[in-house]
Amino acid sequence: MTVVDVQTTRLLAGGIQGDHVALAPHRAIHGDLRPMTQAALAAAAANVHLLGRGGAAFPVATKLAAVEAGPRVEVVVNGSESEPASRKDRTLMTLVPHLVVDGALLVARALRTSRVTIAVHDRAAYASLAVALDERRRAEPHRESVDVRLQPGRFVGGEVRAVLNGLDGRAPVPPGRRTLPTIRGLHGSPTFASNVETFAQLALLGSLGPQAFASVGDPLERGTTLLTLVGAVPAPGVVEVPTGVSIDALLGPGDGPVLIGGYHGRWVSDAHGLRVTRPLLRDARVPLNAGVIARLPTSGCALAEVSAVTTWLAGQSAGQCGPCLFGTNAVARDVAELLAGRTAPQVKARLEGLIRRGACAHPDGTAAFVASALASMSEEIAAHGNGRGCGRPYLGVLPLGGAR
Template sequence: MTVLDTRPVPTAYGTARLLAGVTSGRTAGVARHRAHHGEQRFHDQATLAGLADSVRLLGRGGAAFPVGVKLRAMPSGAAVQVLVNGSESEPASMKDRTLMRLAPHLVLDGALLVARALGTHHVTVVVHDAASAAALRSAQAERRDAAGVRILHADGGFISGEVRAAIRGLSGGPAVPPGRRVLPHVHGVDGDPTFASNVETFAQLALVASLGADRFAEVGSPDEPGTTLLTLVGDVPHPGVVEVPTGLPISALLPDQDVRPRPVLVGGYHGSWVTDIRDLRLDRPALRAAGLPLNAGVVARLSPDTCALGEVAAVASWLAGQSAGQCGPCFFGLPTVARDVHSLLRGDDPGAELARRVAQLPGRGACAHPDGSAMFVRTALTALADEVEAHRRHGTCGRPWRGELPS
């Protein structure tokens, strides 16, 4: 699997918060971390949930679920588990790995904050790459309060990073989503109630506890205050991980889009291609209302020098290869869709069959993988209509495939 690297170093539009002290690309030790974020402040469960509510904090994974609601739904006590899901396995996304590698103490602060609020010592961080695991373990060795945190480097693919798959793997089963859609706060790691979220969500909780609600909400959108991390991919002014205030127009990330308009992928490989970004802002509620979930925070734009349909075909094949093989839409549907896209790339028109197959995928799988993959392909075929037509007519668009979308 080809993945993005931490280079170039992350940057911030405005004042860095999550990335405070690490925009040099050097990992922050505990002393530098405390210099930027202060001593850790703990809160009880009700107060922490109230803080999350007051800044309208949403989860920074795919679901964007209100964090305060999730905290309030949790039971408390020694049997409860806290799971930091750091298994960021989408090749285009690098934001969580950047936090784990450069700001591991902020991640640990968030995990320990939640654990203290819930009255438990059971904290697990699961990661899919060795560099993140090493950075977290190095940070753990610097502080006594994190001695009991379990940091697990678990090899796995895209699907094994889905939270229910990660929980199943940690509980001794196969790391694939279960057919039953049981919420982690009801039945999580080892059957215990589990507060589970992705890395950036825990870092955001640590940040709001450190700053307080008023300072946290001084920047960003009124509907979703604060900042968020993105990974910018392809033909963009600042490729890599950026921290931006919520509510920022997407056009601010692509200042030449009006001059050279090209389709933009919002939300990564389970996201959507759009052709008009003029009214789009980095505000999860507004984007979701427009049918554009931000998911893992990937924004991509292809250069005019690559075969865009070839890029889509490569990702479609990668998505098909990530199937857990346990339900028909994944096992049969995604490989067939990928073959159809490759046929289109060669100029062999699959006709209405491709559109029909893509339309049949959503809502039928054991997890959201078929749904997100279908959205990626369906919106690409619409946004890239001119290029699709060129391949239908001539078998090529005249441009090489440059692999700008990692897969």
């Protein structure tokens, strides 16, 4: 079984040819948008165990039920997708923008508000949403205001509370004090904020109903999920698969190191037996995060890939929390030392110093990425110990953002 056999196109239906699905074909596939009450939408989300798709995998039903509905409520679609290896959110916004807008309007109507904001970092996604909203103004006007905002961004700028700060005109960094957006979010109003894919899944749930939605996928998390597959895999790029598929099927045959959960994720020496179901992966201590799964080719230097991403991660620290600013840079230098065949005696202590010592998940995620790499690549590190390297080139398989 290969990834081609396990793909199930529901979110991305009609968009596979690389062309934006216009409103008429969108309606032909998904039907009209039918309003649901807050209670009904939360019950449907609970029924299929829908979990947020941005990375934290918070139960959507709980978040929906936590918002006190009314005209002050803000609905925020987080389309910032600041992780360079992840392409799933911009793929959704670019190929099926009407599904994303349907999801946002479904939530807004359930929460009895007309205030919707979609925050994006990617210009193609912005353009596609603008075209889609223009199409709706003519063919299917809605009373809600849908504000698409192009936000500048770095990795931590995609964290939902950083996005809210940015939309409010403040620096797009996570706040120091823990606040729940559902209580006090955009403009200080109760806010339902979630990832683009979460909204698309909600639109699909509204259109299919819980029973048909749950016709595929794992009982712990029904339906499909989007993944971005990177590196030495049979089908690199964004795929939509039912939850519960084995990671082996996605990776195909091969031997290189496997990264699950992207740049805040974990390297595993053996992905055998792991399945793409968020609760199972969380229990196995390899959270899926935003759905990036990568395998490095054995022809390249894995430690150089790890070092390049670690340096990039250090550069993405917002610089507002000392342990993260100094700690991520120290860890990046340590990994570079190992790559150069020298030792890094402080690296363990430095990694521990990143745990739960920041305003957001960046230091913890960086520590998980590096600690799991060091644990699973001992042969690789030993091969560099002579100072002459492993003899394999740095291929740059793991993308590092840059201009886009």
